[in-house]
Amino acid sequence: MVRRIAPSLLAANFAALASEVESVEQAGADILHIDVMDGQFVPNITMGTNVVSALRSYTSSELDVHLMVERPDRFIEAFCEAGADCISVHAEASPHLHRTLQLIKEKKVKAGVALNPATPIEVIKHVIDDIDFLLIMTVNPGFGGQSFIPQMIHKIKEARELLNAFGKEIDIEVDGGINMETIEACEEAGATLFVAGSAVFNEKDRAFAINQLKGI
Numbered sequence: 263m264v265r266r267i268a269p270s271l272l273a274a275n276f277a278a279l280a281s282e283v284e285s286v287e288q289a290g291a292d293i294l295h296i297d298v299m300d301g302q303f304v305p306n307i308t309m310g311t312n313v314v315s316a317l318r319s320y321t322s323s324e325l326d327v328h329l330m331v332e333r334p335d336r337f338i339e340a341f342c343e344a345g346a347d348c349i350s351v352h353a354e355a356s357p358h359l360h361r362t363l364q365l366i367k368e369k370k371v372k373a374g375v376a377l378n379p380a381t382p383i384e385v386i387k388h389v390i391d392d393i394d395f396l397l398i399m400t401v402n403p404g405f406g407g408q409s410f411i412p413q414m415i416h417k418i419k420e421a422r423e424l425l426n427a428f429g430k431e432i433d434i435e436v437d438g439g440i441n442m443e444t445i446e447a448c449e450e451a452g453a454t455l456f457v458a459g460s461a462v463f464n465e466k467d468r469a470f471a472i473n474q475l476k477g478i
């Protein structure tokens with residue numbers, strides 16, 4: 263199966279966001295990954311609902327919103343209204359994870375749980391029927407362009423085994439340091455959706471970059 267690639271717009275040129283989006287869409291991007299950071303949960307501030315709604319009126323591509331914010335409940339409705347198709351919230355940032363996931367699902371938006379590298383996979387056990395996908399961070403969240411943490415390969419395997427044990431055939435999205443050196447091992451371990459920021463946007467020829475990552 264051809265790998266699905268989600269370019270992370272964090273690595274795009276923000277001064278030309280529309281044309282950056284167009285370039286990756288034409289190059290074969292499957293979904294657009296939008297990193298929202300609040301300067302609290304992670305030591306960086308990026309974009310918010312205004313960028314999501316601007317992109318929503320510009321493109322029909324699926325918008326995958328990765329919320330790296332404390333107490334994400336406060337913003338779920340606004341991101342759904344802005345036009346998100348999928349929202350992932352960090353288990354570490356949400357004290358009432360079950361409630362947060364229900365808020366997303368009530369809006370008919372796909373709900374995902376994101377896990378930091380040090381967070382054990384077991385935290386999803388009791389919300390496993392409430393998630394549409396799982397996002398495994400393969401770097402510590404906060405910045406693009408970091409190096410993949412090799413121990414995450416074992417974690418992806420564990421996650422796939424856990425999902426299989428519960429009969430859940432959902433996407434495992436991997437995020438951080440995904441490139442030609444790391445993508446294959448992630449896929450073999452059980453990942454099915456691959457976020458790539460610098461590996462796509464640092465390459466002038468986006469079609470070449472995405473095709474290479476897809477393995478075509």
Ligand SMILES: O=C(CO)[C@@H](O)[C@H](O)COP(=O)(O)O
Nearest residue numbers: 403404406407438439459460
């Ligand atoms: O969520 C994050 C970082 O916190 C990611 O989505 C990065 O933006 C991915 O960038 P690369 O590691 O692929 O450059």
Ligand SMILES: [Fe+2]
Nearest residue numbers: 297328437457
């Ligand atoms: Fe991300």
